[in-house]
Amino acid sequence: MTRIRVESLSVGYDRHPAVVSLSGVFEPASLTAVVGPNGSGKSTLLKALAGHCKPLAGRIDLGGLKPSEIAYLPQAHGLDLKFPLTLEDLVSFGFIGQRGLFGGFAKVDRERLHGLMAQVGLEGLERRPIGSVSGGQLQRALFARVMAQDAKLVLLDEPFNGIDARAAEDLAQLMARWPEQGRTVIAVLHDLDLVRRLCPGSLVMARQAVAWGPTDQAISPEQLTRARKLAESWNVSDEPPADVVQHTEHV
Amino acid sequence: MSGLLFSTHLGDQMTLMALKSAAAGAVALAFGGAPLGVLMIARRLSLMGDALSHGILPGVAIAFIFAGRDPVALTVGALTAGLIVAGLSSLLARTGKLPDDAAFAIFYLSALALGVLLLGKMGKADEMEALLFGSTQALDASGLVLAGAAASATLIGLALFLRGVLGEGADPVFMRTLGARFGLSHLLLMLLLALNLVAGFRAFGALMTVALMTIPAAAARFWAKGYGGQAAWAVALSAVSGLIGLFLAALWGAEPGALMTVCAALLFGVSALVGTNGGLLQTRLAKTHLRGLKA
Numbered sequence: 001m002t003r004i005r006v007e008s009l010s011v012g013y014d015r016h017p018a019v020v021s022l023s024g025v026f027e028p029a030s031l032t033a034v035v036g037p038n039g040s041g042k043s044t045l046l047k048a049l050a051g052h053c054k055p056l057a058g059r060i061d062l063g064g065l066k067p068s069e070i071a072y073l074p075q076a077h078g079l080d081l082k083f084p085l086t087l088e089d090l091v092s093f094g095f096i097g098q099r100g101l102f103g104g105f106a107k108v109d110r111e112r113l114h115g116l117m118a119q120v121g122l123e124g125l126e127r128r129p130i131g132s133v134s135g136g137q138l139q140r141a142l143f144a145r146v147m148a149q150d151a152k153l154v155l156l157d158e159p160f161n162g163i164d165a166r167a168a169e170d171l172a173q174l175m176a177r178w179p180e181q182g183r184t185v186i187a188v189l190h191d192l193d194l195v196r197r198l199c200p201g202s203l204v205m206a207r208q209a210v211a212w213g214p215t216d217q218a219i220s221p222e223q224l225t226r227a228r229k230l231a232e233s234w235n236v237s238d239e240p241p242a243d244v245v246q247h248t249e250h251v
Numbered sequence: 252m253s254g255l256l257f258s259t260h261l262g263d264q265m266t267l268m269a270l271k272s273a274a275a276g277a278v279a280l281a282f283g284g285a286p287l288g289v290l291m292i293a294r295r296l297s298l299m300g301d302a303l304s305h306g307i308l309p310g311v312a313i314a315f316i317f318a319g320r321d322p323v324a325l326t327v328g329a330l331t332a333g334l335i336v337a338g339l340s341s342l343l344a345r346t347g348k349l350p351d352d353a354a355f356a357i358f359y360l361s362a363l364a365l366g367v368l369l370l371g372k373m374g375k376a377d378e379m380e381a382l383l384f385g386s387t388q389a390l391d392a393s394g395l396v397l398a399g400a401a402a403s404a405t406l407i408g409l410a411l412f413l414r415g416v417l418g419e420g421a422d423p424v425f426m427r428t429l430g431a432r433f434g435l436s437h438l439l440l441m442l443l444l445a446l447n448l449v450a451g452f453r454a455f456g457a458l459m460t461v462a463l464m465t466i467p468a469a470a471a472r473f474w475a476k477g478y479g480g481q482a483a484w485a486v487a488l489s490a491v492s493g494l495i496g497l498f499l500a501a502l503w504g505a506e507p508g509a510l511m512t513v514c515a516a517l518l519f520g521v522s523a524l525v526g527t528n529g530g531l532l533q534t535r536l537a538k539t540h541l542r543g544l545k546a
Contacts, residue, residue, distance in 0.1 A: 051428075067430045074424070077422070078424030079421060079422050080422070083294075083420055083421035084472070084476060086476070092414060093426075096418060097429045097430075127477065129476045132476075145425075
């Protein structure tokens with residue numbers, strides 16, 4: 001069980017912070033939705049947790065998790081869809097982290113692979129090339145890959161964007177069950193109905209934490225309006241350099 | 252320089268022995284090179300093999316200076332140069348500052364220049380030409396052992412690392428999230444490529460060797476969807492074009508490497524036309540079918 005803690009965390013690009021002085025804890029085996037207006041630093045927070053960009057300030061305590069114990073599904077997958085690869089091949093990449101590069105196809109993996117394909121509703125499509133399936137089917141396969149990784153921390157960045165409603169609902173139900181399996185899940189989500197239905201905890205962001213706690217309290221109309229107003233104030237000044245950091249630290 | 256571009260001894264009638272060992276070499280090259288060719292094409296790196304075939308030149312030249320026509324020295328020289336060019340360019344590409352092909356261009360062009368300089372200094376272009384032309388007579392016992400070893404190393408390497416190699420090719424971002432060591436599969440691919448190239452260049456000429464890796468692999472795309480299927484098709488097509496090319500070359504006293512490549516190109520044409528995975532005929536038929544539906 002791993003507790004993820006961030007302390008006075010600032011993350012950004014070219015010294016422009018997208019996340020400013022964020023402090024808090026993601027409890028073990030919890031499911032936290034990260035919501036907030038565009039440009040509020042949600043994706044950047046996930047990237048930082050995944051180890052893809054270094055904090056400008058503050059720190060992240062992953063409780064000793066190794067990179068192979070973190071599954072990160074970015075907003076835009078980096079898949080080359082023309083690559084001669086089947087859905088099954090794609091899902092099997094999830095085993096690499098545990099098996100190492102030498103990991104041939106052990107029998108156990110084969111069986112797990114079939115189980116995973118069935119769980120995400122891709123039975124019978126195992127041999128389909130990745131370039132010939134719908135966005136929803138591809139996302140189902142990517143979810144199966146996340147499950148194959150058997151990660152302790154799962155980071156999902158807008159995983160239900162641009163896919164059909166049926167796939168979105170199926171995958172959201174799967175995601176909601178991961179904490180029962182001991183996984184900590186942090187998901188950037190837009191659909192507030194879905195957040196209220198399935199996510200016990202929420203973090204409302206506008207570069208800093210506007211609200212962080214049980215979803216019914218965190219996602220209130222007042223907090224969301226506050227987040228939007230904060231975000232608008234950032235956008236007006238457009239590129240807020242270092243003085244903004246100081247400003248928020250005083251808030 | 253033309254030595255690297257077109258292979259073989261003109262005119263010499265091949266002895267039956269030489270034909271047999273050349274055939275064995277061509278089959279070995281098919282098993283080693285074609286599966287790599289499929290990966291190179293999938294990663295849009297098919298010109299990389301081409302580049303690497305020039306990159307081995309300084310190694311061959313240096314080996315020639317010190318050991319003359321000794322086959323072992325030539326092979327070691329070529330392999331060393333190939334590995335250096337492949338290794339350095341992979342490392343440079345890993346930094347993410349340059350795309351793979353640019354990183355490769357820097358090192359292979361430098362190697363090519365160095366090779367040309369060394370050759371010129373030696374002033375033994377004639378002798379050199381016989382070696383660089385590639386000659387099926389050169390496939391002696393040691394050459395065959397090397398070709399077999401290259402094929403075995405490739406198949407074993409791919410069997411062990413296939414997941415990593417495919418993952419790195421299809422989804423490098425994901426592989427990086429697993430940890431930096433997984434980027435090494437790219438290096439493995441380059442090393443195997445260099446090994447197969449070196450195994451083929453003395454017999455068939457460096458560029459023709461690359462051709463036998465990539466053209467059948469390209470044709471395989473018209474027959475199968477997944478990597479496994481494409482690799483199997485590529486091996487078969489490469490072996491068939493190699494054997495037919497050799498046989499015709501022996502019959503007509505023509506250049507084996509070039510004839511093998513022409514055979515591969517013809518098979519590519521046939522595949523593109525009648526292939527079951529998006530061949531021209533198939534797509535045409537599908538279109539007519541759709542038109543019928545509309546009407």
